Amino acid sequence: MGLEAQQPTAIIPLTSIASEVPRRPEAREVIQFDGVVVVGARIAGSIAAYNLARHNIPVLCLDSQDVRIETSPSCTGCGGLVQNKTMELLETIGISLESVTRQVMDGYTVHLPHGGILKVSTPGMLALDRGFGPAKGDKRLGLDAFLLQTAIKAGVRFEVDPVEKIDLGQNGRAIVTTKNHIYSANFVMGAFGHSSIQEKISVPEGYKLDSAKTQKSAVYEFAIDPDFYEKNYDSKVRVVVVPMHRKDQNALFVAFVPKGNNRVSMIVLGKKDVTPNDIINLMASKYVTGLLPEDMLGEDQRWKKPVDKGGCNQCACTKNTITTRTPEHFAVLIDGGIVNIGDSAVTRLYKDGIGAAAFNAIRATNAYINKTLPEYVQEAKSLFPPDDHIWARILMELNDLAVRFPWSERRLIYLHNGNTLISPLVREHARKMLIGEDSYQNILSGFVHHALELAFHH
Known part of the structure; x- marks a missing residue:
């Protein structure tokens, strides 16, 4: 467990940081930043920034809002679920979610x-809550604010400054233009979710980035x-x-x-x-x-x-x-390039967005630190295939057939709850469909593979 992650947390009043937001200057000079700029300060962005900082890499994290402020127009936190594997993964980098668990x-x-x-x-x-909890009653720091606060305690520099443009590979640098500044950085981690920032990124000839559907x-x-x-x-x-x-x-x-x-x-x-x-x-x-x-x-x-x-x-x-379809191209692996993480990159479809965001943030930053980003990109594509929406649709149709009629539903219940040879496979299939532990392609192919093995051996 990380000491930084277990410190008492508090909700920050709006007035405490409003004065920190600088006015837009008439002429903006280029600020040299010898580190990584993380665009986005929600789950993926804060975890990425924190993991880089704990390895002594300078990090500047930018967002148009401060999620530590309750009046920020972010999600109030309904429906947040974190699977056990995600908690174990976060604990490997010193983050415990005990203080934000509902x-x-x-x-x-x-x-x-x-x-x-x-x-x-x-x-x-x-x-848990992504934001500060209910409109009335038990308010406390939510997951997004907690992760950002943890990153700042680890040494991340955070600024409320909307990103207007990103130019990649400019003489081996990434040029990040915000409302108030222009930064020249070593690299960019894009954690901007489904926002329009993707449309404001210019890439060198021969490269491209896609958006999620x-x-x-x-x-x-x-x-x-x-x-x-x-x-x-x-x-x-x-x-x-x-x-x-x-x-x-x-x-x-x-x-x-x-x-x-x-x-x-x-x-x-x-x-x-x-x-x-x-x-x-x-x-x-x-x-x-x-x-x-x-x-x-x-x-x-x-x-x-x-x-x-x-x-x-x-x-x-x-x-x-x-996200219903992930992008095929989400990285420009050059000096002054970018790797998108979270909902702006390959991720789980329909479910377990928190787990996917944590996984990609940690794996991508570890790969940046170890200079193995190409291997990470291939790994991410294998775990979150860009064409997985096709397999998702096939699986949903098959699952729907299994419960469409009363007799087929009774058969499913019998197989799931019983002690037949195939019952463990049915239970595992249901578990994976619910928690998003694997791609839809792997869920379907794994079920068919093991079912055929059972049929062959018995």
């Missing part, structure tokens, strides 16, 4: 379309009646599978994440962009029955109303973006 989880309860239940064990999973999801957080919460929510994430062929529902996958103190985050992924009307249709459907109190879903529709007006709604976001 609840320790041990798995998933999957609610199938025809009433069946699957229980999937994933011990040691953490539920995205889709809107929805995240809601509810304050639940204490008796209902105690009775229906334990240490498991509840997942609802909605049939893909239902034309009256865009929702495809709904997760209810208990956060302690009677709080539940609801995450909705759709077949296409999720809209407010899709949430209304979902809340009127059978798929949420029993997972939220009846008085929330009845005529009063208390799920819509804010908590300060007698409702249950702590916060709602229908603009949250997820």
